[in-house]
Amino acid sequence: MIPIHMTAFKKLSLSFQFIVLLIGLACIAAVASYLVGSSVYVSETRNQARTVADMVDNFGQWATRYRGVWVKDDPRDPKLEVGSFLERELSTASGANDSTTAPNAAAFHRKNPALVQRELSDITIASPARAKFRMTSDRYMNPNNAPSDFDKVAMNAIRESGASEYSEVRGGQLLYARRLVADKGCMRCHGTPAAAPAAVTALYPGPQGYGYEEGKLAGVISVAIPLEFSLADFVQRFDNQVWLALAAMGVGVAGLLVFIRQQVIVPVRRVREFALAAANAEPGARVDQVDFIEGEHASRNEIHELNTAVKAMHTSIDYLYRRLNKR
Known part of the structure; x- marks a missing residue:
């Protein structure tokens, strides 16, 4: 049985019916275009997150090649804060290493790759940049590196599926996680407390942060980028x-x-x-x-x-x- 409203519509002029039909098709096309545009926007944002993770990963590999980065303090600038470090060496102006302190002596401090990446993450989070990243693991040493709910879900999903990445849209953000696999460089500090450098065990006596297995998931690079897609943004594109x-x-x-x-x-x-x-x-x-x-x-x-x-x-x-x- 044909509904009453359909019968009434069929009684209208063909011109009006065609116009209504075309308007309906135009609305469907507009909604479909908006949904496609939203999907493309999310895909582009995911690619941006991949790029951020690539840069962080490449920087970490570069630092790992040299077993960390040495930074120099300046005795003339008391406001300069070196922050955390693993080793410290003094060097006089003549260039000869010296363990004694002197007014003209500069100290070099070695930061391991994970520490360098974390400090870079802190700078990024404090900056106005849209993309934020952090290094996290379920075997973290520093409490600041504790995983979020998304990070826990991502690590479990990566372990179960064997995938190299995981992403989802949550709270108006594109959340992306890139797998980090433990290598020999990671095992120096995260293998066992007995094998870790004294500076590491002094800061983090354990057992949290140790027990990494070479070739297995150690953590993730977690990237968060806000999604700012709306009808106005869609038209502006x-x-x-x-x-x-x-x-x-x-x-x-x-x-x-x-x-x-x-x-x-x-x-x-x-x-x-x-x-x-x-x-x-x-x-x-x-x-x-x-x-x-x-x-x-x-x-x-x-x-x-x-x-x-x-x-x-x-x-x-x-x-x-x-x-x-x-x-």
């Missing part, structure tokens, strides 16, 4: 080519409406006028005052065939009426 394409589509839709009107609606109205004129005419009278074009028999156009059928029906009825009158 339109360039001149998009606007030209939309204008071309608008012209095409207008042309389609004109075509439907001229090739469907107007001919149907002519057939209707012809049928009404024939119904109201006197028996045997010719109906030629209506602007009606009879279709050709060879035409495959359904409107032409309808014209021909209506004309033939009128001719047949007129013929039968004449024969009845002769009797």
Whole structure:
């Protein structure tokens, strides 16, 4: 059974029905375009997170190659803070290493790769940069590196699936995690407390932060980038080519409406006028005052065939009426 609202819609003019149909299709296309644009935006943001993770990972590998980074303090600048370090060496102005303290002696402090990456993460988090990252593990030493709920989910998912990355959208952010595999460089500090440098065990006596296994998951590079996609942002991404394409589509839709009107609606109205004129005419009278074009028999156009059928029906009825009158 056809719903009442559908029956009422079918009673409307064909022009109005076509316009409503086109508006509906346009709305569906707009929503689909927005959803596709949102998906592309999330994909682009995920690629940005991958790039951030690549840079952090490459920087860590570079630092690992030299077993860390040495930083130099300046005795003349008391505000300079070296921060955490594993080793410390003094060097005089002459360049000779000296374990004694002197006013002109500068100290060099070695930071291991993980420490360098964490300090870089601290700078990034404190900066206005959109992309934030942190190094985390479920076997962390520094409490500041404790994993978040997402990091825990990501590490479990990576362990179970064997994938190299995991991402999801949560709280208006694209959260991305890149797998970190323990290598020989990691085992120097994170193998066992007995094998770790004295400076490490002095800061982190354990057992938290140790027990890494070479070749297995040690932690993740966790990246967070806010998602700022809205309808206004979607429209702002339109360039001149998009606007030209939309204008071309608008012209095409207008042309389609004109075509439907001229090739469907107007001919149907002519057939209707012809049928009404024939119904109201006197028996045997010719109906030629209506602007009606009879279709050709060879035409495959359904409107032409309808014209021909209506004309033939009128001719047949007129013929039968004449024969009845002769009797």
